[in-house]
Amino acid sequence: MNDFPKHIFKQYDIRGLVDTEITSELAYQIGLAYATFLSKEIAEGSQLTVVVGRDMRESSVKYQESLMRALVESGARVLDVGLVSTPAFYFSVGHLKAHGGIMVSASHNPAAYNGFKLTRANAVPISGDTGILEIARMVEGGKEVGRWEGGQVKNIEGIPVLAAHAEFEHTGKHPIKRMKIVVDTANGMGAQYMDELFKIINADVTKMFWDFDGTFPNHEADPFKPENTRALCEKVVELGADVGIATDGDGDRIFFVDDKGKPVAPAILRGLLAQIVLRDNPGATICYDIRPGKITRDMIEEVGGKPSVTRVGHSLIKEQMRKVSAVFGGESSGHFLYVFPTGVYEGPVTVATQILQEITRQGRSLSEIVEPLERYVHSGEMNFTVQDKEAVMHALKEKYHDGELNELDGITITYPFFWFNVRASNTESKLRLNLEAVDRATMERYRDEIVAFIKERE
Numbered sequence: 001m002n003d004f005p006k007h008i009f010k011q012y013d014i015r016g017l018v019d020t021e022i023t024s025e026l027a028y029q030i031g032l033a034y035a036t037f038l039s040k041e042i043a044e045g046s047q048l049t050v051v052v053g054r055d056m057r058e059s060s061v062k063y064q065e066s067l068m069r070a071l072v073e074s075g076a077r078v079l080d081v082g083l084v085s086t087p088a089f090y091f092s093v094g095h096l097k098a099h100g101g102i103m104v105s106a107s108h109n110p111a112a113y114n115g116f117k118l119t120r121a122n123a124v125p126i127s128g129d130t131g132i133l134e135i136a137r138m139v140e141g142g143k144e145v146g147r148w149e150g151g152q153v154k155n156i157e158g159i160p161v162l163a164a165h166a167e168f169e170h171t172g173k174h175p176i177k178r179m180k181i182v183v184d185t186a187n188g189m190g191a192q193y194m195d196e197l198f199k200i201i202n203a204d205v206t207k208m209f210w211d212f213d214g215t216f217p218n219h220e221a222d223p224f225k226p227e228n229t230r231a232l233c234e235k236v237v238e239l240g241a242d243v244g245i246a247t248d249g250d251g252d253r254i255f256f257v258d259d260k261g262k263p264v265a266p267a268i269l270r271g272l273l274a275q276i277v278l279r280d281n282p283g284a285t286i287c288y289d290i291r292p293g294k295i296t297r298d299m300i301e302e303v304g305g306k307p308s309v310t311r312v313g314h315s316l317i318k319e320q321m322r323k324v325s326a327v328f329g330g331e332s333s334g335h336f337l338y339v340f341p342t343g344v345y346e347g348p349v350t351v352a353t354q355i356l357q358e359i360t361r362q363g364r365s366l367s368e369i370v371e372p373l374e375r376y377v378h379s380g381e382m383n384f385t386v387q388d389k390e391a392v393m394h395a396l397k398e399k400y401h402d403g404e405l406n407e408l409d410g411i412t413i414t415y416p417f418f419w420f421n422v423r424a425s426n427t428e429s430k431l432r433l434n435l436e437a438v439d440r441a442t443m444e445r446y447r448d449e450i451v452a453f454i455k456e457r458e
Contacts, residue, residue, distance in 0.1 A: 004021075004139065008115070009128070009133060009135070010132070011426045012127055012314065012315050013115055013117045013118070015114075015116075016113065017113060018113065022059075022063065024065075027064075027070075028067070028070045029139045030067065030102075030116060030139060031069070031070025031071050032070045032145040033139050034050075035146070036138060036145040037131060037134060038099055046099075047076070047077050047150060048075065048076040048077065049097075050077070050098060050101055051079045051093045052068055052080055052081070052101065053080075053081040053084040053088070053092065053101070053159075054103070054105065055084075055086075055188070055214070055249065055250050056083065056188065056189060056213065056214050057114055057214030059114045060104040060105065060114060060214070063104045067116075068080065072152060072153060074148060074151060076151050077151070077152055077154065079092070080155050081159045083160075084163075084192070085163075085189035085192055085193055085250060085348075086103055086117065086252040087252055087346045088160045088164070088251075089101060089103045089159075090123035090343055091123075091159065091166060092159045093342070094122045094340070094342025094343040095166075096156065099120070099121050100118070100121060102116055102119075103116065103250070104116060106249070106250075107248065107249055108220070108249045111216050118131065122343040123342065123344070123345045124318070124322075124344075127316070160192050160193060161196055163193065164349050165196070166341075166342070167193075167347050167350045168349055168353055170347065171350055175361075176201050176357055180203075180206075180241040181203050181245065182243075183205060183207055183208065183244070183245045184223075184231065184232040184246045185247050186209055186219060186247065186248065187213035187216055187218060188249040188250065188251060189249065189251035190247025190248070190348065191210045191211075194207075197349050197353070203356075206241070208235060218231070222248055223247070223253065223334065224253070224334060226263070228246075229255065232246050233263065236259065236261045237261035241259065242366065243258065243356070243359070243366050244261070247348060252346040253334035253346070253348075254334060254336065254351050255269075255334050256269060256355060256366070258366040258367040259365045259367050260367045262367065265293075265374070266293070266330070266331075266332050267294075267295050267296050267332060268295055268296075268373045268374070269336075269355070270288060271295050271300065272355070272369070273328060274286045274330070275302075275305075276358060277327055277338075278300070279303075283304055283305065283306065284305060284306065284326070284328075285308050286305050286329065287308045287309075287310050287320050287321045287328070287329035287330075288317070288330050288332075289309070289317060289330075289331050289332055290309050290311065290312065290406070290421055291381075291434045292434045293332050293378070295373055298375070299373070311408060312332075317331055318337060318344045321339065321344050326339075329344075332434075336348070375438075377439060377442075378434070379420075379433070379434060379435040379443055381432055382433045382447075383431070383432055384430060384433070384455065385428075385429055385430055386454065386458050387458075388457075389424040389425075389429065389430075391457070392422075392454060392457045393410065393411050396453065396454075397411055397413075403419075409421070409423055410432075417442050418437035419436055419437075420435035420450060421433070422450075431454060433450060433454070435447050
C-alpha cells in the first residue's frame with residue numbers, strides 16, 4: 001500500500017484526517033502489520049492476544065472493525081473491549097494479560113481526525129522509536145506481513161467499571177468531604193469514568209457536555225487551550241463550586257479549576273500529586289518533562305523526593321519511569337502517570353480522587369492551596385513556522401551562550417531569573433517555545449526578546 005500519507009505515523013501514535021488520511025483500508029493494513037510486528041516478540045507457538053478499544057467518534061466503529069478483521073485474519077485472539085477511555089484501554093491490556101493492544105482514537109484532536117494508539121504488553125507504548133515507523137514501512141509494502149489460522153474475537157464487558165475501581169483503590173481510600181464539583185468532559189470519554197467515580201464518592205456534581213459526541217458540538221476536547229475551559233470556569237463561579245474538573249477527548253488528560261474559577265497550572269498540579277505520592281513512598285523518584293514548570297522540581301525536592309527530567313511526550317516519560325523505577329510522572333500537557341499493577345499509564349480517576357482527598361486533608365480551599373505555589377510566571381507554549389529549525393536553535397545557543405545549556409530535548413537554557421526550552425516538531429517545520437521567569441515583567445521581557453529573535457529567522 002504505497003498511497004497513504006507517511007506523516008500520519010507520528011512519534012507517539014498514528015493520527016490523521018478521517019476518510020482522506022485515515023481510511024478503513026489503512027486501518028486494515030495497520031492491523032496486519034501490527035500483528036506481524038508483535039508476533040515476533042511472543043513465544044513461539046503462542047497465539048497472539050490483542051486488545052482493541054475505541055472512543056466515541058463516529059468513524060471509530062468502522063476503523064475498529066477493519067482492525068479486528070485484519071487481526072483475526074492474522075490468527076490473533078482479539079479481545080474487543082468496546083467503547084472505553086484510553087486509561088481504561090491501558091488497564092485492559094494489563095488486566096487481560098494481552099500481548100498488546102490498539103486504541104482507536106484521535107485523543108483531543110477535532111472531529112475531523114481519528115487515529116490509533118499502539119501498545120505492547122502491560123500497556124507499554126509503541127512509539128516512533130520503538131515500532132511505529134517499522135509498522136509504517138510494513139504497511140508501505142517493504143516487508144511481507146504474516147497470516148495464520150485460528151483468529152477469533154471475544155467481546156469483553158465491564159472494563160470501564162473495573163478500571164475506574166482499580167484506579168480508586170490505588171489512592172488508599174482517604175476521606176473525602178462532600179463538595180460541590182463541576183465537571184466538563186467535552187462530550188468525550190472522561191464522562192465514562194467520572195460517572196463511576198461519582199458512584200463511589202459522595203459529591204454534589206454538575207455535569208457539563210456529558211453525552212458522547214465525536215463532533216464536539218460545544219468546544220474542542222482539549223482543556224490545555226484556555227478557551228476550552230472558559231465555560232467551566234464561569235460555571236464554577238456561578239454555582240460557588242469547590243472545584244472544577246475538565247478532561248480531554250479520550251480521557252487520558254485531566255485539568256482542574258479552583259473555587260475562584262481559575263485554572264490550576266499543570267506544573268503545580270503535578271507538584272501536588274508528587275508530594276501526595278511521596279508521603280507513601282519517601283525518597284522515591286518522580287519523572288517530569290523538561291519544559292519549564294520549575295515549581296514541580298521545587299515541590300519534589302522540598303519533601304525529599306528525587307526529580308528525574310525526561311524528554312517531552314507521555315510515552316517517553318513512561319519509558320523513563322520504568323527505567324529509573326519512578327513512582328509517579330507528569331507531563332506539562334496534563335498527562336499524570338502512575339505505576340499500577342497493570343502497567344505504567346495515566347490515572348485520571350486517581351488524580352481526581354487524590355486532589356479531593358488533599359482538599360479534605362488540608363481543610364483549605366483549592367485556591368488557598370494553589371496560590372502560594374504560583375511562584376513563577378509562564379509564557380504558555382508558542383509555535384513558530386521556520387524553514388531551518390536547526391539553524392534557528394543554533395543561533396539561540398550562540399545568543400544565550402552564557403546560560404546553562406541542556407540538550408536533552410531541543411535546547412533548554414537556564415539563567416537565575418528566567419529559563420526557556422525550544423524544541424523542534426517531529427513532523428512539521430515548527431519550533432515550540434516555553435519560557436518561565438520569577439515574575440511577569442521578566443517573563444514578558446525575555447519572551448518578547450526571544451520571539452523577535454525567532455521571527456527574524458522565519
